[in-house]
Amino acid sequence: MTPLLAARGLGKAYARAGWRRGAPRTVLSGIDLAIGEGECVALIGRSGSGKSTLARLLMGLEDPDGGAVLFRGAPLAGLDRGGAKIFRAAVQMVLQDPLSAVNPRHGVGRILAEPLRHLTDLTAAARQARISDVLDAVGLDPDAADRLPGQLSGGQVQRIGLARALATRPALVILDEAVSNLDAPRQVDLLDRLASLRRQDGTAFLLITHDIRLARRFADRVVVLSEGRIVDSSACRPGLALSHPAARELLDAVLPAAPGGL
Ligand SMILES: Nc1ncnc2c1ncn2[C@@H]1O[C@H](COP(=O)(O)OP(=O)(O)OP(=O)(O)O)[C@@H](O)[C@H]1O
Ligand SMILES: [Mg+2]
Numbered sequence: 001m002t003p004l005l006a007a008r009g010l011g012k013a014y015a016r017a018g019w020r021r022g023a024p025r026t027v028l029s030g031i032d033l034a035i036g037e038g039e040c041v042a043l044i045g046r047s048g049s050g051k052s053t054l055a056r057l058l059m060g061l062e063d064p065d066g067g068a069v070l071f072r073g074a075p076l077a078g079l080d081r082g083g084a085k086i087f088r089a090a091v092q093m094v095l096q097d098p099l100s101a102v103n104p105r106h107g108v109g110r111i112l113a114e115p116l117r118h119l120t121d122l123t124a125a126a127r128q129a130r131i132s133d134v135l136d137a138v139g140l141d142p143d144a145a146d147r148l149p150g151q152l153s154g155g156q157v158q159r160i161g162l163a164r165a166l167a168t169r170p171a172l173v174i175l176d177e178a179v180s181n182l183d184a185p186r187q188v189d190l191l192d193r194l195a196s197l198r199r200q201d202g203t204a205f206l207l208i209t210h211d212i213r214l215a216r217r218f219a220d221r222v223v224v225l226s227e228g229r230i231v232d233s234s235a236c237r238p239g240l241a242l243s244h245p246a247a248r249e250l251l252d253a254v255l256p257a258a259p260g261g262l
Helices: 051-058 082-091 108-119 124-138 141-147 155-168 183-200 211-216 247-252
Strands: 005-014 025-035 042-043 066-071 093-096 172-176 206-207 219-227 227-236
Touching: 005 051, 025 066, 025 172, 025 227, 042 051, 042 124, 042 141, 051 172, 051 206, 066 247, 082 093, 082 108, 108 124, 108 141, 108 155, 108 206, 124 141, 124 155, 183 206, 183 211, 206 211, 211 219, 219 247, 227 247
Parallel strands: 042 206, 042 219, 093 172, 172 206
Antiparallel strands: 005 025, 005 066, 219 227
């Protein structure tokens, strides 16, 4: 079956700044990754391994230097306006600081309505109904729509970011450390809500995280990125089978349970 989103031999290099100008620095090379409809893949790797860069390429926010991103088999680079609009509604991303780019004077309702106005043909009334639905899906009261971003807690901001990404009923949501700012119970609560959304709507997820426990709890499959390459991968059930040193490092970083059950 054609994957929902795939990377084929993806590579990316950035020009060096300052006195080290010269050959660009390779950040990603030879990335092959396929995400199926409804599948949940966790992308793990230490800081600087290239996770966010890969996410930006998958979203079409930056162009690769080699290889291609395929949306349901079609290269992103070849999509026409209509195709690009369908892609943007179908593949959404949530960042760690999801409201950093929004106008702080716009209320939450307006922030949530924005992707619906740009990417769907919903009427104003249908947009309002959809906004109530997504607020409910992420565990927020409908009256959150009347607030300004500055009047929300960090955890509420992350939920709003998620609600915004879910508004267009995407086929895939990329979560780039999008639950990292929450305390553990709230992370679990949010991921459980996303898991039920997956069962209900068949939404696929790419969960980018340092936290292998979150990955194991939520994903079907874990892929390990190290220095811009995919070095290991494993199904999550029955148990992770990862052997590359970069994966072991992340596994070993998980603190053992405190003695005495603390
Ligand atoms: N626009 C850019 N220009 C130059 N270098 C960049 C750019 N974006 C990222 N890099 C470099 O690419 C490498 C990978 O960065 P990236 O943000 O993808 O890592 P990451 O795995 O998401 O890290 P983290 O877990 O800390 O978020 C880093 O060395 C970073 O400095
Ligand atoms: Mg990152």
